[in-house]
Amino acid sequence: MQNSFTEENYLKIIHALSGREGLEVSTNALAESTSTRAASVTDMLRKLAEKGLIHYKKYQGVRLTEAGEKVAINVIxxxxxxxxxxxxxxxxxxxxxxxxxxxxxxxxxxxxxxxxxxxxxxxxxxxxxxxxxxxxxxxxxPDYLVLTDVQIGEKVRMMGVLDHAPSFLQHLDRAGITLGSVIEIREINEYDKSASVQINENHTLFISLEVSKNLLVQRR
Amino acid sequence: MQNSFTEENYLKIIHALSGREGLEVSTNALAESTSTRAASVTDMLRKLAEKGLIHYKKYQGVRLTEAGEKVAINVIxxxxxxxxxxxxxxxxxxxxxxxxxxxxxxxxxxxxxxxxxxxxxxxxxxxxxxxxxxxxxxxxxPDYLVLTDVQIGEKVRMMGVLDHAPSFLQHLDRAGITLGSVIEIREINEYDKSASVQINENHTLFISLEVSKNLLVQRR
DNA sequence: AATAATTTTTAGATTAATCTAAATTTTTTT
DNA sequence: AAAAAAATTTAGATTAATCTAAAAATTATT
Structure with missing residues (x-):
């Protein structure tokens, strides 16, 4: 039988929360991510387990089965x-x-x-x-690195973001940073750990530690 | 507040069934079109009336309100x-x-x-x-006419279909009839009321009365 | 106009997804 | 290892959309 909109969302979120290593995901984490209550999550977990889409033992958290993984990846x-x-x-x-x-x-x-x-x-x-x-x-x-792991003097290419919030993306737009931008770390400011970076060999600006932590880059 | 998937479907179907004149639609007709039972339709009608999307008086059938019409047309x-x-x-x-x-x-x-x-x-x-x-x-x-209303000898342009069933559309594909095709009625066969037609001044074939009834055409 | 047939509505359930409050289990902290 | 705290599950409701069976209203037919 088919999976509902809601079931697909649970599977997608379990996939995201269990990370590359396929770690167990907790009921509370799912309640948080789905904006529901833990009790509601428990109900849904029982259902998904029944359908063979997750491995679930009471109080032990969940992992996707092969079948569940397949559904989640298709949604992604x-x-x-x-x-x-x-x-x-x-x-x-x-x-x-x-x-x-x-x-x-x-x-x-x-x-x-x-x-x-x-x-x-x-x-x-x-x-x-x-x-x-x-x-x-x-x-x-792809195994990109986070900008905070880049040394002073290095030039890297911006390849992705960890935070997908519109406000963060708009902030990058205003900073002139887009996918493919070349970023050179000029210095790290002791005071607030902000970085002075040059974008596309072109303009220089400060970016906060918060921003650096959410930028995925690649060495060239 | 927002309208659900189901509510939008009801409004769309009421729009379709009430036709150009905005006639009253019956509960049974809706049950048929929505593949539900009359009792379910009654429940939904009460709800849509409450939301101000339809005019509904018990046993009297329904019409869309202005607001309901707007929703229906947007879905269309x-x-x-x-x-x-x-x-x-x-x-x-x-x-x-x-x-x-x-x-x-x-x-x-x-x-x-x-x-x-x-x-x-x-x-x-x-x-x-x-x-x-x-x-x-x-x-x-647009005020197209049905092919059955076209006289022998007339040339018309195919502009639409009344039946949207895949089997009908595939039949037209096999007959080489598409939107824009020029159709000339050559004769009507007494026996089964089928028509001999020429398509695009090019090939000639028989089309059944059933097909003719579902073809919308325009005089040129 | 009375009766029969049809249509529509009401009453009472059901399923999916959610909730709150209470009970249970697990984890953490003394 | 108890006690306290946190996480999770169970119990019992709720809402949307549906259902069946029975009742009520309308329409059609003698």
């Missing part, structure tokens, strides 16, 4: 493809697409996803730099 | 725009898009609809020839 694939569509084809800003993609990701139709993927030219990354799983569900997280 | 606008997208951009056949558009039509976001509309070049008609309401909700049904 759809989410990211729709985000590419919204930005590349409809001209939305990268700060505007998340909520709409949250809806579109649940439209069922494999046929639709595959045609959308082809229409977009089989993109490998979404507008925030997140990798798009392929049709078979292969999702390889 | 979204449905038809998405159909254009699916056919024009993703390469789906006109017989394949209905079910997917039934889902997409409920994605909320005015911003999305307006950008989609612009991306598609503000199309006036969907892939079945149905007119697309504009952003203000103006929906002008």
């Amino acid at each position: 694939r759809k989410h990211r493809l729709w985000e590419v569509f919204l930005v590349e084809k409809l001209g939305f800003g990268w700060d505007e697409v998340h909520d709409i993609a949250e809806e579109l990701e649940h439209i069922p139709s494999d046929h639709l996803v595959e045609r959308l993927d082809a229409f977009l030219g089989h993109p490998r990354f979404d507008p925030h730099g997140d990798p798009i799983p392929d049709a078979k569900g292969n999702l390889t997280e | 606008r979204k449905h038809r725009l998405w159909e254009v997208f699916l056919v024009e951009k993703l390469g789906f056949g006109w017989d394949e898009v209905h079910d997917i558009a039934e889902e997409l039509e409920h994605i909320p976001s005015d911003h999305l609809v307006e950008r989609l509309d612009a991306f598609l070049g503000h199309p006036r008609f969907d892939p079945h020839g149905d007119p697309i309401p504009d952003a203000k909700g103006n929906l002008t049904e």
Whole structure:
């Protein structure tokens, strides 16, 4: 049988919270992420376990089964493809697409996803730099580093963000930092750990530690 | 407050069944169209009336209010725009898009609809020839005629279909009849009322009365 | 106009997803 | 290892959308 909008969301969130290592996710963490109460989460977990989508033992937290992982990754694939569509084809800003993609990701139709993927030219990354799983569900997280791990004097390329909040993305827009920007760390200010960086060999500015922690970059 | 997926569907169906004249729609007709039971329809009608979306008096059938009409037309606008997208951009056949558009039509976001509309070049008609309401909700049904009303010897242009069933559309594909085709009625066969028609001054074939009844055409 | 047939509504349940409050289990802290 | 704190589950409701069976209203037919 089919999975509901809500079930898909739980699976997607379990995937996100369990991280690369597939760690156990707690009931409270899910309640937080789904904006529901722990009791509601417990009910849903029992249901997902019954459907064979998660491994669940009372009080022990949850992990996705293979089947659950497959569903979650397909939802992520759809989410990211729709985000590419919204930005590349409809001209939305990268700060505007998340909520709409949250809806579109649940439209069922494999046929639709595959045609959308082809229409977009089989993109490998979404507008925030997140990798798009392929049709078979292969999702390889590129091993970018966080800007805080970059040494003074190094030049790196901006490849993604950890925080997807519109306010953060808009802040980057104002700073002239976009995917592909070249960032050179000039110095770290003792006072507030902010960094002086040069963007695209071009303009220089301060970015706060908070911002640095949320920028994914690649050595070149 | 927002309208649910289900509420939007009821409004859309009431709109369709009440026709151009805004006639009263019966509970049973709605049960049929929504694939539910009359009792379920009654419950929903009470709810829609409470929200001010329909005029409803017990046992008297329903009509849309101005507000309900607006919602219905917006759903129709979204449905038809998405159909254009699916056919024009993703390469789906006109017989394949209905079910997917039934889902997409409920994605909320005015911003999305307006950008989609612009991306598609503000199309006036969907892939079945149905007119697309504009952003203000103006929906002008063009006054096409049904092929059965065309005289022998007349040449007309195919502009739309009354039946949207995939099997009918596939039948037209096999007959080489598409939107814009020029159809000339050569003769009506006494025996089964089938028509001999010539398509695009090119090939000739028989079409059944059933088919003729579902073809919308325009004199030129 | 009375009766029969049809349509519609009401009454009372059901399912999915949620809730609050209370009970239980696990974890942490003395 | 008790006691306290935190996390989780259970019990019992609630809301939206649906259902079946029975009652009521309308329409059609003698």
